[in-house]
Amino acid sequence: MQLSTSYLPRIDIIRKEFLRHGEGKPRYIVSWSDFMIILLPSALLSLFLWARAASAPKPPAQPKPPAAVKIQPGAASVGAPVAPAVKPPAVSPVKAAAAKAVAAAGAVKPKPAAPGEPAVLSVGAEKITKAQFEEILASLPDQFKAQFASPQGMREFAKQYAEMKSIAQEARLKMAQDPKLRHQWQLQLDQTLTSAFMREMVNNAKVDEASMREYYDQHKGEFETVNGRHILIRFKGSQVQLREGQKDLTDEEALAKANDIRKRLAAGEDFAELAKKESDDVGSGAAGGSLGDFGRGQMVPAFEQAAYALPLNQVSEAVRTQFGYHVIQVRAKKRKTLDEARADIERRQKPEMGRKVIDGIKTRYPVVLDEAYFGKD
Numbered sequence: 001m002q003l004s005t006s007y008l009p010r011i012d013i014i015r016k017e018f019l020r021h022g023e024g025k026p027r028y029i030v031s032w033s034d035f036m037i038i039l040l041p042s043a044l045l046s047l048f049l050w051a052r053a054a055s056a057p058k059p060p061a062q063p064k065p066p067a068a069v070k071i072q073p074g075a076a077s078v079g080a081p082v083a084p085a086v087k088p089p090a091v092s093p094v095k096a097a098a099a100k101a102v103a104a105a106g107a108v109k110p111k112p113a114a115p116g117e118p119a120v121l122s123v124g125a126e127k128i129t130k131a132q133f134e135e136i137l138a139s140l141p142d143q144f145k146a147q148f149a150s151p152q153g154m155r156e157f158a159k160q161y162a163e164m165k166s167i168a169q170e171a172r173l174k175m176a177q178d179p180k181l182r183h184q185w186q187l188q189l190d191q192t193l194t195s196a197f198m199r200e201m202v203n204n205a206k207v208d209e210a211s212m213r214e215y216y217d218q219h220k221g222e223f224e225t226v227n228g229r230h231i232l233i234r235f236k237g238s239q240v241q242l243r244e245g246q247k248d249l250t251d252e253e254a255l256a257k258a259n260d261i262r263k264r265l266a267a268g269e270d271f272a273e274l275a276k277k278e279s280d281d282v283g284s285g286a287a288g289g290s291l292g293d294f295g296r297g298q299m300v301p302a303f304e305q306a307a308y309a310l311p312l313n314q315v316s317e318a319v320r321t322q323f324g325y326h327v328i329q330v331r332a333k334k335r336k337t338l339d340e341a342r343a344d345i346e347r348r349q350k351p352e353m354g355r356k357v358i359d360g361i362k363t364r365y366p367v368v369l370d371e372a373y374f375g376k377d
Contacts, residue, residue, distance in 0.1 A: 121158055123165040133158070198354055205353040207346050215345050216338050222296050223341045226307050227332040229289035231274060232281040233258045234324035240280050258318035258325035265315050271329055280324060293334075303328070 119127035128136075137148060137157070148157045175181040216223070234240045235254035242248055249257065261278060265271060272288030279285030299307065306319045307328055316328040336344075 123162045124169055201357050202350045202354045205350050207349045212345050223336040225293045225295045225334050226330055227293050228291050228307050228330045231261055231279040231289050231327045232324050234280040238324050240323050254325050258327055261327050
């Protein structure tokens with residue numbers, strides 16, 4: 001649905017999977033899956049560089065210039081030579097992509113090499129065979145695979161991968177000597193394993209027919225959509241920009257104008273034409289006030305409540321929101337069938353199934369907190 005510049009009263013929603021627990025409140029999942037696996041090799045590098053930097057001698061502090069001769073960005077002091085601008089070296093797209101792909105492949109551990117199979121890449125004492133290297137390439141996200149199909153791409157990836165492995169080897173030596181780094185490594189490893197396990201469990205979960213039908217029957221209202229249109233009259237302080245040449249109405253004046261529009265509609269004037277002339281929501285106004293189809297949670301609450309309660313083709317009372325007063329008309333209502341709602345139900349149910357897996361794991365691995373140390377809930 002195209003709404004042009006119209007943003008009223010629709011709310012952009014970032015879809016978040018959530019779990020419902022005891023009180024029926026939404027509980028959001030904080031997922032480590034996509035970013036922890038990618039950040040794992042970067043974390044190794046960061047830990048190593050941090051440790052090396054911490055032990056390095058600090059350079060002497062540079063004296064600060066007097067405030068009277070402070071140099072503005074892009075300017076030079078009088079009589080001082082101007083240093084030529086230094087451009088950063090260009091990075092080839094293949095090399096940049098290889099660096100990202102290496103981060104994505106860092107958590108992959110290839111299968112052991114077959115006896116007598118020659119190595120195609122060596123990093124210190126570690127040998128990687130052709131089969132192992134191709135297994136690593138196959139594990140890459142789809143957006144990287146095509147870029148490293150060519151000999152040049154494979155070579156660039158191998159160089160970046162070898163660099164990461166060499167630093168990782170040094171980092172492991174450092175971790176063997178530093179308990180703090182070892183604990184940080186173990187925490188990140190546990191997070192990565194947890195994320196990979198949960199992602200696998202949720203992606204492979206199947207919602208059975210009985211559960212799907214039960215959910216649909218209990219949430220039918222959430223699968224209802226409304227096709228509507230509106231005329232908006234803004235007031236002072238509204239988030240809607242004042243139209244050129246229009247008076248900035250008070251709340252009372254805006255309400256009076258909205259009620260006048262209702263009277264004109266009742267007298268037979270065309271809704272679409274009035275929306276084009278009078279609506280302060282210029283985006284939908286240009287389309288005769290049309291907001292297209294919308295579902296639950298896509299409109300501000302006062303607007304949604306009025307729209308869903310309104311009989312077809314009837315004009316509403318003036319409905320106040322933070323944007324102004326709305327005169328609403330609903331032209332159609334529709335409810336998705338079970339078959340039409342299946343994909344949506346499965347998307348909603350999978351996190352709940354993941355929660356059940358976690359609950360089952362908790363029963364197998366009981367957690368006991370020392371209340372003398374941690375205190376009580």
